Every structure is written in C-alpha cells, then in structure tokens.
Amino acid sequence: MCGIVGAIARENVVPVLLEGLLRLEYRGYDSAGIVVTNGGLHRLRTTERVAELAKLVSNDKTEGFAGIAHTRWATHGVPCERNAHPHFSGNEKKIAVVHNGIIENHETIRQDLQEAGFEFLSDTDTEVIGHLVSKHLATTHDLLDAVFLAVAELRGAYAIAVMDEEQPGRIIVARNGAPLLLGLGENGNYAASDASALLQVTRKMVYLEEGDVAELYHDRYRIRTCDATTKLNSEVTRPVRESDLTREAVELGPYAHFMQKEIFEQPVAVANTLEMVLNAQSISPRLFGSKAEEIFQKTSGILILACGTSYHAGLVAKYWLESISGLPCSVEIASEYRYREPIANPSTLVVGISQSGETADTLAALNYAKLLGHDHSLAICNVPESALIRQADLRFLTRAGPEIGVASTKAFTTQLAVLILLTSVFAKLRNKFPSELEQEMLIGLRHLPVSIQLALQIEPQIKEWARNFSQKRHALFLGRGIHYPIAMEGALKLKEISYIHAEAYAAGELKHGPLALVDKEMPVIAIAPNDVLLEKLKSNLQEVRARGGELYVIADADSNIKESEGVHIIRLAGYSGMFSPMLHTIPLQLLAYHVALQKGTDVDKPRNLAKAVTVE
Numbered sequence: 001m002c003g004i005v006g007a008i009a010r011e012n013v014v015p016v017l018l019e020g021l022l023r024l025e026y027r028g029y030d031s032a033g034i035v036v037t038n039g040g041l042h043r044l045r046t047t048e049r050v051a052e053l054a055k056l057v058s059n060d061k062t063e064g065f066a067g068i069a070h071t072r073w074a075t076h077g078v079p080c081e082r083n084a085h086p087h088f089s090g091n092e093k094k095i096a097v098v099h100n101g102i103i104e105n106h107e108t109i110r111q112d113l114q115e116a117g118f119e120f121l122s123d124t125d126t127e128v129i130g131h132l133v134s135k136h137l138a139t140t141h142d143l144l145d146a147v148f149l150a151v152a153e154l155r156g157a158y159a160i161a162v163m164d165e166e167q168p169g170r171i172i173v174a175r176n177g178a179p180l181l182l183g184l185g186e187n188g189n190y191a192a193s194d195a196s197a198l199l200q201v202t203r204k205m206v207y208l209e210e211g212d213v214a215e216l217y218h219d220r221y222r223i224r225t226c227d228a229t230t231k232l233n234s235e236v237t238r239p240v241r242e243s244d245l246t247r248e249a250v251e252l253g254p255y256a257h258f259m260q261k262e263i264f265e266q267p268v269a270v271a272n273t274l275e276m277v278l279n280a281q282s283i284s285p286r287l288f289g290s291k292a293e294e295i296f297q298k299t300s301g302i303l304i305l306a307c308g309t310s311y312h313a314g315l316v317a318k319y320w321l322e323s324i325s326g327l328p329c330s331v332e333i334a335s336e337y338r339y340r341e342p343i344a345n346p347s348t349l350v351v352g353i354s355q356s357g358e359t360a361d362t363l364a365a366l367n368y369a370k371l372l373g374h375d376h377s378l379a380i381c382n383v384p385e386s387a388l389i390r391q392a393d394l395r396f397l398t399r400a401g402p403e404i405g406v407a408s409t410k411a412f413t414t415q416l417a418v419l420i421l422l423t424s425v426f427a428k429l430r431n432k433f434p435s436e437l438e439q440e441m442l443i444g445l446r447h448l449p450v451s452i453q454l455a456l457q458i459e460p461q462i463k464e465w466a467r468n469f470s471q472k473r474h475a476l477f478l479g480r481g482i483h484y485p486i487a488m489e490g491a492l493k494l495k496e497i498s499y500i501h502a503e504a505y506a507a508g509e510l511k512h513g514p515l516a517l518v519d520k521e522m523p524v525i526a527i528a529p530n531d532v533l534l535e536k537l538k539s540n541l542q543e544v545r546a547r548g549g550e551l552y553v554i555a556d557a558d559s560n561i562k563e564s565e566g567v568h569i570i571r572l573a574g575y576s577g578m579f580s581p582m583l584h585t586i587p588l589q590l591l592a593y594h595v596a597l598q599k600g601t602d603v604d605k606p607r608n609l610a611k612a613v614t615v616e
C-alpha cells in the first residue's frame with residue numbers, strides 16, 4: 001500500500017527521502033513522487049520504480065531542506081503520473097500533499113470545491129485535501145490551523161503530510177486510521193508511515209495516535225490532538241520510543257529475495273515467538289497479558305477474525321481449539337463479518353490475527369464485534385505499535401521480525417505457534433490438559449524450531465518439482481482435516497507470486513465438482529501426513545490418478561504412499577501430531593517461491609498486491 005516519508009533538516013533531505021521510499025517499496029506501489037522546498041515547491045513524479053525517481057532527481061539536481069515523498073498504490077484513478085502524489089493545490093502549486101488511505105466523502109467535497117472555483121487535475125481522492133487546506137489557509141493564514149480545519153471535513157482513513165510554499169520551514173502531518181510516526185534525528189525531524197523508512201537517520205520514534213496533527217521543524221516538533229466530542233484541539237505529548245528494529249532485519253543480506261530470507265528465518269522466528277515458554281515448566285494464561293486469566297475463565301467460545309494468510313492460521317486453530325480445548329470456535333473473513341449481522345455472545349472472545357496490525361478490514365471487524373456486544377478481544381500481531389495491538393484488550397506479539405516479502409511466510413508459522421499456546425492455555429483452564437500432556441506439549445514446542453529446520457532441507461527436491469510447474473496454468477491443492485487450511489495457504493502462496501491459478505479443496509469434496517478439472521495438464525498437490533485421515537485421502541488421490549492427473553504428494557516418512565508413474569512424493573520426518581500443519585506449510589512456501597523464480601516474476605512485490613492492506 002502507499003508509503004509516506006517526510007523530512008525537515010539542517011541539510012539536504014533528498015537522500016533521506018529517497019532511501020525512505022526504497023525501504024517502503026516492499027509495501028507495494030505503482031507510482032512514486034517527491035516534493036522539496038527550494039525557492040518554491042519542486043516536484044518530480046514517475047510511474048516507474050523508486051530507482052527511476054532517484055535518477056530523475058539526480059538529473060534534475062533536486063535539493064532542499066524540507067520535503068515529502070510518497071509511493072502510491074492506486075485506489076482512485078489509474079496509476080499514472082497525473083495521479084501520483086504529491087498533489088498540489090490546483091495550478092497555484094502553493095500546497096503540496098501526500099496521503100495514505102481513502103477519503104470516503106471526497107466526491108461531495110470535490111463538488112463543493114469545484115463550485116468554489118478549485119480546479120482538479122487528477123482522479124484521486126487525495127486532491128481534495130490540498131484544496132481544503134488552501135481554502136482554510138485563506139482565512140486562518142496558519143498551516144497547522146488550516147490542516148485541522150481540513151481534516152475535520154474528511155471521512156475515512158488517512159495519514160497525510162502537507163507543505164506550504166510560503167512556510168518552507170514547516171511540515172504538517174496528520175493521522176486518522178492509517179499508521180504514521182515521527183522520527184527525531186540529530187540533524188532534523190522526520191515522519192513516515194513505517195519505522196523502517198527512517199532507520200537510516202534515527203531510532204527515536206513517536207507513534208501518533210488517531211486524531212493527532214503534528215508540526216515538524218528542523219529543531220523541534222509539536223503534537224496537537226482533536227477531541228472527538230468537543231472538536232477542540234489541544235497540545236499533547238506522546239512517548240518517544242527507541243525502535244528495536246535493526247537495519248539487518250530490513251536488509252536482504254546474502255539472500256536473493258526477502259521471501260527466501262523469511263522462509264529460512266522461520267526456525268528463529270518461531271523460537272523467538274515461543275521464547276517465554278521454551279524454558280518454562282508450565283504454560284500460563286499470563287502469556288497473553290495480566291488480565292488474561294480472568295477473561296479466559298469467563299470465555300465460552302472463540303471468534304477469529306482475519307484476512308488472507310492470517311485467516312488460514314485461524315482456520316487451523318479452529319481444529320486445535322475445538323479438539324484439544326473443547327472450546328467452540330468460528331473463523332470469519334474480516335471483510336465479510338463486518339458487513340453482516342452476526343449474533344454476538346459477550347463471553348465469546350474475539351481474536352484478531354494480523355501480521356501488520358493495520359489491515360483495515362480486520363480492524364473494522366474487531367470494532368464491529370465490540371459494538372455488537374462481544375466483551376473482550378485478543379490481538380495476535382507482529383507489529384508492536386500497530387493499531388490492532390492498541391485496539392485489543394489482550395495481546396500476544398509474534399516475534400517474527402519485519403516481514404517484507406508481500407507473501408506472508410514467517411508471520412504464518414509464528415501465528416500458528418501462538419495459536420498452539422492459546423489452545424494449550426484453554427485446554428489447561430478447562431481441565432483437558434493433564435500435566436503429562438502439558439509437559440509433552442512443552443517438549444514438542446522446544447523441538448519445533450529444529451523440526452522446521454529439518455523441513456527446510458527438502459528444498460532441493462522442491463526445486464525439481466518447481467521445474468514441472470512453471471509451464472502450468474492451473475494447480476489444485478488437496479488436504480483433509482486440519483491440513484485443508486494448509487492446502488488453502490499453499491494455493492494462495494502459489495497464485496499470488498507465480499500467477500498460476502491455484503485452488504484448494506478439501507479432498508473429500510473432489511468428486512462433488514472439481515474432479516471435472518483434472519486431466520494430465522492439472523498438477524495436483526496433496527498434503528498427506530500420516531494422520532487418521534490418510535487412508536481416506538489415499539482414496540481421493542486414486543480418483544485423481546485414474547483421470548490422468550499428476551500427483552505431487554507431501555507425505556511424512558511413515559505415510560504409506562508409494563512413488564509410481566505420475567505420483568511424486570516428498571517425505572518430511574515422521575508424523576508430528578499437532579505440529580504437522582506448521583511443518584507441511586514449509587514445502588508449499590518453497591514450492592511457490594521456486595515456481596515464481598522459474599517464471600521470473602517479481603517474488604517480493606507481486607503485481608497488484610500490497611503488503612499491508614490499509615484500505616477496504
């Protein structure tokens with residue numbers, strides 16, 4: 001999604017702005033732009049990559065002590081230079097604005113502004129912001145006041161940065177529903193939608209809250225916030241935090257792609273996430289916060305809300321929570337849940353799962369669940385300062401480290417690790433977990449990072465398979481029981497980065513329709529652990545083979561399935577019980593990665609996709 005970087009310093013800020021944009025590239029974008037003050041507002045925009053913008057800047061010898069820059073992921077208006085940010089307020093080029101998010105009432109505002117004589121040059125919702133600021137500046141003569149009045153008219157979610165040609169020593173930023181933070185540096189002050197964009201200049205971050213408007217000077221900053229009821233604004237202080245993100249964590253190092261790096265980081269990511277239990281003698285509800293035990297004691301069911309890969313983690317957890325802790329669990333796609341009329345139960349704990357913690361649908365669904373009457377919520381999330389973490393009553397941070405590849409990998413396995421802990425906690429509270437089982441679980445968790453490391457060793461065989469897939473246009477993924485969501489996750493990974501159409505089916509559903517698709521052109525990937533459903537799955541695989549479908553089976557060492565013509569098998573170690581879904585995910589991630597490499601697609605930044613989906 002879109003990215004914002006702003007900088008005001010004692011030195012030329014162009015290198016900081018460009019480096020910041022490069023670090024935000026992973027979020028996905030289709031145009032980029034920059035504006036700096038240098039005897040007026042000087043702007044460059046392109047529909048190419050940030051590297052191209054850097055060339056334009058260098059040819060143009062653009063320099064300045066203050067500037068704002070942006071990567072745009074198109075929502076309103078096609079990706080083209082005219083729609084790229086920064087936008088000026090009309091032809092006067094007086095006000096420059098960059099914006100993340102969506103202004104929902106932009107059409108009405110546009111109409112009013114047009115009637116008032118403002119000219120629109122783009123198809124974006126963003127352009128109304130610049131004009132509104134211009135309009136209010138004419139009466140307030142103060143940029144901060146003008147921005148306050150402008151944002152009061154906006155509906156929707158946004159983070160913005162604004163500059164005024166006539167007040168070049170000042171940048172105003174505002175946050176409402178989209179992430180934005182300030183960076184406090186030695187030589188200047190900065191703003192960005194993501195901390196990773198500013199690590200080159202500072203680790204001191206101030207995370208803005210909803211409704212905050214901040215003004216940045218090179219040597220100071222001020223934050224004012226708008227009271228939602230009185231609409232009056234007053235000065236506030238927000239804590240300065242030292243970011244623990246390291247530059248290495250957001251750099252590629254020896255890897256070719258972030259996705260590759262993140263797949264291979266999974267043993268460490270899972271070990272870090274489980275750190276608090278790896279040496280523990282028991283699994284305590286306090287892992288989920290000091291109030292968790294009291295809330296969990298009253299919990300009669302679980303409702304999981306999430307999107308995409310995080311939703312798949314939720315689907316896996318449903319099997320665990322119901323079969324091990326005996327707790328009813330429903331899992332819903334957040335974008336669907338938020339627009340239907342479900343029956344709420346105050347004692348059903350709402351669990352929001354999200355890597356970014358900024359996914360608009362998940363945040364809205366959690367809010368909606370609260371409005372409907374659910375008493376408590378838990379966030380499972382990878383980003384400490386995210387909106388989801390702040391919104392929920394209880395939280396568990398996955399410690400996967402920054403996930404930069406658009407395709408989620410280590411976030412998924414760390415989410416599953418947390419969901420195993422959640423299942424164990426509830427099993428214990430509900431007397432379904434005698435101490436021998438708890439000890440067995442602790443031993444299993446201690447071995448998990450090594451088991452993932454072993455699963456990664458099948459990479460050479462997966463590379464062989466990938467060669468067969470690169471020419472295919474479709475693929476079918478099959479699983480049964482708890483491995484059905486793993487098949488769904490495998491299909492999602494393949495389609496999003498290799499653009500091969502992939503569908504997942506519960507293998508028992510095959511003969512109810514999708515079997516019609518199977519012929520020798522249709523590779524069928526089957527997840528075949530040695531669990532209670534293996535024999536059933538084998539019958540389903542026979543049905544595929546009988547129609548000429550080529551089978552690629554991810555089995556366990558002890559799954560009794562034989563390799564034969566048209567049946568390729570990769571074996572993981574012996575059946576790993578409850579941990580099996582996590583291990584069977586690894587070959588599917590590697591398969592998607594190597595097929596994408598074969599096809600030469602942009603692995604880390606697949607077309608049309610963005611990392612954090614901060615708009616509906």
Ligand code: F6R
Pocket residue numbers: 307308309310311353354355356357358359362406407408409492493496611612613
């Ligand atoms: C797929 C993928 C997406 C995300 C989804 C939710 O690889 O990454 O499907 O899982 O957009 O994102 P988060 O987890 O940040 O809420």
